[in-house]
Structures are given as structure tokens and as C-alpha cells.
Amino acid sequence: MNRKQEILNLARRLFAEKGYNGVSMRDIAESLRISVGNVTYYFKRKEELIEAIVLDMQKEYKPRPAPQTLGELAELIVHIQELQEQLAFYFGHRTQLAQVSAKINEIQIRMLRENKILWQRTFQNLSLAGLIKKEDYPHQYDHLCKALRMVTMYWSELSKLEAESFPEKVELKECVWGMVIPLLTDEGRKLYEREIAVKA
Amino acid sequence: MNRKQEILNLARRLFAEKGYNGVSMRDIAESLRISVGNVTYYFKRKEELIEAIVLDMQKEYKPRPAPQTLGELAELIVHIQELQEQLAFYFGHRTQLAQVSAKINEIQIRMLRENKILWQRTFQNLSLAGLIKKEDYPHQYDHLCKALRMVTMYWSELSKLEAESFPEKVELKECVWGMVIPLLTDEGRKLYEREIAVKA
Known part of the structure; x- marks a missing residue:
């Protein structure tokens, strides 16, 4: 699994646990033990993350x-x-x-x-x-x-x-x-x- | 009417016209021809403004x-x-x-x-x-x-x-x-x- 997909999967799990507003880009980076910059390389803002997740949901x-x-x-x-x-x-x-x-x-x-x-x-x-x-x-x-x-x-x-x-x-x-x-x-x-x- | 009430009335009118997310603190200041600092003296953030408006609604x-x-x-x-x-x-x-x-x-x-x-x-x-x-x-x-x-x-x-x-x-x-x-x-x-x- 590539890093991008890894970030998406984790974000989806965290959103499900703590709600969209309860999760920051920092939380996602820390859970994956990578830097925030590493996350924002793939998704500039949290809005882009939820967008990607919703587009995936839509495909399924x-x-x-x-x-x-x-x-x-x-x-x-x-x-x-x-x-x-x-x-x-x-x-x-x-x-x-x-x-x-x-x-x-x-x-x-x-x-x-x-x-x-x-x-x-x-x-x-x-x-x-x-x-x-x-x-x-x-x-x-x-x-x-x-x-x-x-x-x-x-x-x-x-x-x-x-x-x-x-x-x-x-x-x-x-x-x-x-x-x-x-x-x-x-x-x-x-x-x-x-x-x-x-x-x- | 005092400045505080003036800000509240105008904010309520602008929110009604353009929606809560369509109005910034700057828009409110500009409409009243005062500085943004003058607005934030009474209401630090837009959240405080909408809170005051909703509390007023609640009283009525x-x-x-x-x-x-x-x-x-x-x-x-x-x-x-x-x-x-x-x-x-x-x-x-x-x-x-x-x-x-x-x-x-x-x-x-x-x-x-x-x-x-x-x-x-x-x-x-x-x-x-x-x-x-x-x-x-x-x-x-x-x-x-x-x-x-x-x-x-x-x-x-x-x-x-x-x-x-x-x-x-x-x-x-x-x-x-x-x-x-x-x-x-x-x-x-x-x-x-x-x-x-x-x-x-």
C-alpha cells in the first residue's frame, strides 16, 4: 500500500472515531509517525482529505x-x-x-x-x-x-x-x-x- | 443606539443576505465605515457575533x-x-x-x-x-x-x-x-x- 492510500485509510478511521472536526492534520501525522509536511505533500488541507474519502465512498x-x-x-x-x-x-x-x-x-x-x-x-x-x-x-x-x-x-x-x-x-x-x-x-x-x- | 448594538444589527442583516460563511469581520467593518479593530473590540471573533445574535433571537x-x-x-x-x-x-x-x-x-x-x-x-x-x-x-x-x-x-x-x-x-x-x-x-x-x- 502506498503512503497516499495509507494516509487516506487512517484519516477515515480517525474521522469515524473522533468526527471530522475532532481530527487535525497533526493527529494524522502523529498516528502514522511521519511529519506533517509528509501529510501535506499528498493532501494540502484537511478539506482535500475528506474530499478524497467522500469520492471513494461515492465510487463504492x-x-x-x-x-x-x-x-x-x-x-x-x-x-x-x-x-x-x-x-x-x-x-x-x-x-x-x-x-x-x-x-x-x-x-x-x-x-x-x-x-x-x-x-x-x-x-x-x-x-x-x-x-x-x-x-x-x-x-x-x-x-x-x-x-x-x-x-x-x-x-x-x-x-x-x-x-x-x-x-x-x-x-x-x-x-x-x-x-x-x-x-x-x-x-x-x-x-x-x-x-x-x-x-x- | 450604541456601537455594539449597531454592529450586531448590521451583522444580522449581512448574515441574512449572504449567509454566515459569506460574511467576514472585514465586511462588517467596511459596511459600518469603521476599522476591523473597532469591531473586534466588541466581538473578538465572528463566532461571538453569531452567538450574540442567536442569544437575542432566543430572548424574543x-x-x-x-x-x-x-x-x-x-x-x-x-x-x-x-x-x-x-x-x-x-x-x-x-x-x-x-x-x-x-x-x-x-x-x-x-x-x-x-x-x-x-x-x-x-x-x-x-x-x-x-x-x-x-x-x-x-x-x-x-x-x-x-x-x-x-x-x-x-x-x-x-x-x-x-x-x-x-x-x-x-x-x-x-x-x-x-x-x-x-x-x-x-x-x-x-x-x-x-x-x-x-x-x-
Whole structure:
């Protein structure tokens, strides 16, 4: 492994442990027992490091097909929750990172677009399958998709803020199902209770 | 008006126009035609300025009683949307501001707690008034409250990110009603259509 990759791997681990703002270029150099100059030879500023890490994350990312069943929706929700937990150093202050890096901002906008399409297709699929009710009024599900996107996007940020002072923990999946369950048809409800609720 | 208050008022106006990260101490000094040293005599760093502004906002803030009717809920939602728009320089990067100032972090946690109680009482009131259905399962409304808190808290942050690249605009009130309408009882639904939908 070359030095550059070594720095990236370590930075990612330190960010995950102490948060982006809790790690300095000096910390990274000291952990690798090299000089700060040796780090800045590869990455001039911490912003360049996080940019490279986010670009790597982006490469590993594969868009998921929109769920067609409640089981697939349950899998998607668990997947999002895991991502938010594993990459809390990123999702925990995504707004700040978009502000320090134009490239990260661009990636976030692209992900937002994909995310939007994913949720819209999910609602369409579940509607067609008779699992959720038809819209009560025009654009109802567009509005709900936006709410769902917000809940899934800002999960780590809010969790971080609440961690110290809110004793009871609501999980992401509870929040998302709390929004979806009221929309289920009778058939959807039966399937939910038989296949999802028992495992939750 | 004294110099200190003059600096605060101007900073607040500039932050509102250009965003917190778009304004430097120099910009503030130049707008007032005074020296940077004259500004830093009152506020050493920009962080102290935003802290003072947020503390002022906090003093003006009066907790609202929890809505007992759908009309009051509609008013609350409009009020939140207005706040988010007026104070976008604050709500648009609240996470970052909590990170630069321990006092702001503290205020945010206090507001989160009050917000949580506000939404919980709202659900209780509307349930008791027969306007929304009884919980389908334990804690359903706790989970929905958390989702509602996220949507109302992060509205400006997401709007800012989406502004340039998402043509269609979903309003905060559409998002919130999208989550509440599926919970309405038949009576709640009739009232909603007679009193709220026609004005929207």
C-alpha cells in the first residue's frame, strides 16, 4: 500500500472515531509517525482529505433498485440506517462538508436526485402492487417523499445533537415505518404484520 | 443606539443576505465605515457575533401552546415556515453553528426538547378531540413526532442544498400536512377540507 492510500485509510478511521472536526492534520501525522509536511505533500488541507474519502465512498456506492415489496422496503430502510451509522462522520455534518468542498456539494446534489427518484418509484411500485392506498390528493406522495428524504438524510445529524440529552432512542426504521404504515391498504397491513412486524 | 448594538444589527442583516460563511469581520467593518479593530473590540471573533445574535433571537422567542384544533395546527405550521425563511441564515446551517459555539449547541438542545413536547402535546390534543385516529401501535406518534421534528428543523438546510438544482418546490406545510392527513379521522378530514384546504 502506498503512503497516499495509507494516509487516506487512517484519516477515515480517525474521522469515524473522533468526527471530522475532532481530527487535525497533526493527529494524522502523529498516528502514522511521519511529519506533517509528509501529510501535506499528498493532501494540502484537511478539506482535500475528506474530499478524497467522500469520492471513494461515492465510487463504492451502487444505486439500489426501488423496492417492489414491503420486504424489500424493510431491507432498504435497514440499509440506510446501517449506512448512516457506519458513515456517521460524513452524514453527521453533511451540511458543513458541502460548504467546505464544491465537489462534495455536487455529490450530495446528485445523491439527493437519485434518492428522490428512488422514493418516488418505491411509492409507485407499492401503489401498483396494491400495498399502499391511492393518493388522497394530488402530489401527496411527492410531499411524503420529501419528508422521507429529510428523515433519512439528517438522521445522524439529529442523533448526534440528541445523543447526550435525550434518553429515549427512536430508531430510523421506526420513524420511517411510522410514516408508511398509515398509508398501507388492508392487504398491505396484513403483509406488514405477517412479514415485517414479527421480525422487527 | 450604541456601537455594539449597531454592529450586531448590521451583522444580522449581512448574515441574512449572504449567509454566515459569506460574511467576514472585514465586511462588517467596511459596511459600518469603521476599522476591523473597532469591531473586534466588541466581538473578538465572528463566532461571538453569531452567538450574540442567536442569544437575542432566543430572548424574543416565546414558546407556543400546543394546537388544540386543526386551525391552530395550520397556524403553527405557517409560523414555523416563516421562522425558517426569516432566519434562514441560522436554520440553514444550524449544525455548523452548534459546532462553533457551545452556547448555541445548548440553545439548540433546549429548543429540541421544547419542540418535542410541543408535538407530543399536539398529537395528544388532536387525539382527544377526535380529530386524529388512535395510535395503531404503541409509540406510533412518538415516532411520527420525531419525523415531524426533523422535517421542521432541517427545512432550510435542505432547501438551500436543493435550491439550484431542483426545479419543483415543495413547501414545508405541504410536507407536514402530507404526514398528518393520513392520520385524520373522518371528522378530522371533513374539518380539514372545510377549514384548511380551501385556504391553502
